[in-house]
Amino acid sequence: MPTLDDDHLSAAETTTTTTTTSPWTPVLVEVDELDPQYSGATIQQGESISLEFIMKMIDDFKNEKCIHQRFAYEILLQIKGLLIKLPSLVEIVVSDGNQITVCGDIHGQFYDLINIFEINGFPSDENPYLFNGDFVDRGSFSLEVVLTLFAFKCLYPNSMFLARGNHETRCMNELYGFEYEVYSKLNQSFFDLFAQVFCCLPLAHVINAKILVVHGGLFTKDNVKLSDIREIDRFCEPPQEGIMCELLWSDPHSGLGRGPSPRGVGVSFGSDVTKRFLDDNDLDLVVRSHEVKDEGYEIEHDGKLITIFSAPNYCDQMGNKGAFIRFVAPEMKREIVPFSAVDHPEVMPSAGGFKTEKSPPPTSLCLKQSSSHDRSTQKHRKRCCGGVRHASRRHS
DSSP: OOEEOSSSEEOOSOOOOOOOOOTTSOOOEEOOOOOTTOOSOOOOTTOOOOHHHHHHHHHHHHTTOOOOHHHHHHHHHHHHHHHTTSOSEEEEOOOTTOEEEEEOBOTTOHHHHHHHHHHHOOOBTTBOEEEOSOOSSBSSOHHHHHHHHHHHHHHOTTTEEEOOOTTSSHHHHHHHSHHHHHHHHSOTHHHHHHHHHHHHSOSEEEETTTEEEESSOOOSSSOOOHHHHHTOOOSSSOOSSSHHHHHHHOEEOSSSSEEEOTTSSSEEEOHHHHHHHHHHTTOOEEEEOOSOOTTSEEEETTTTEEEEBOOTTGGGTSOOOEEEEEEETTTTEEEEEEEOOOOOOOOOOBOSOOOOSOOOOTTSHHHHHOTTOOOSHHHHHIIIIIHHHHTTTOOO
């Protein structure tokens, strides 16, 4: 079996993968020989990803066909090279008369992702998107989602923007399905490379110097500046506290002040916290995701904070709508577009609990969030999907 690493094809027949997520540490990836009968999307080593390749890959995914390991690797290699050069806080400029679309959690719901594109148009330089984290886990088609988003980022690096969510982390992937999906659709050696790529994702975006977009929320302390976010060394698994952790995990509440998060990590923050942060940084609005909403969105904190969630009928049982937001420059006038779930193949949601040889370290965030996780499939699915409703539908 030939292997691939971060820089070049290798002739070695066997290898052991590393466990580090440092993006500068080579990861050897095992690939099978290309079957002469393979008829799916193809790309040559080092060749730029084309729209034709992406649309062929999407069509294959719709028909439940897997991409060959060699071409999945090529996408990961190219996206890593792009993401590693980006700052932790990316500034987006939308020129007058143009728009950008912001989407929230997708959570492996590939067919709903394609529905977004069919409603709003596929990504292009004329139709930019920002996907605000949690591409993977819970849904059954996480690999299809993340490869599609990564490929579009490679094709349109200045018009497709991707942020890290709390599920773009190794420990969450080990618990909530993505690790198992990578093992079953590609092979075990790819998981370490995905973990590295996730560490390269930016943590936040600012649109036209007025709208901050983060996955989770704000902070346990005042006086956090955009420069503090920009200076975060993000190339790691998230720590259990501090502003990187809070960007990924925090949630708003309807009152004032701060309180402990019901998740056990991050902070719960009120409208006064949002207002002070916006005033301190000369911003108008915070857009975040991270929570299921009945209509796919919720406007809170006197209109200064919007939650957007783009995974309708979450875990195939929540019955919620998804939504996305269009912002049109220069006034950044917003239009929120709700949408319903579409049909997909009858594959059980990857709600977690899949037994693998690996288990997360005892200090990992996912275990801090809930030390009572049962990794049996049945109990874990009940906790991760049905349990969302029990927990005021907040968790994602």
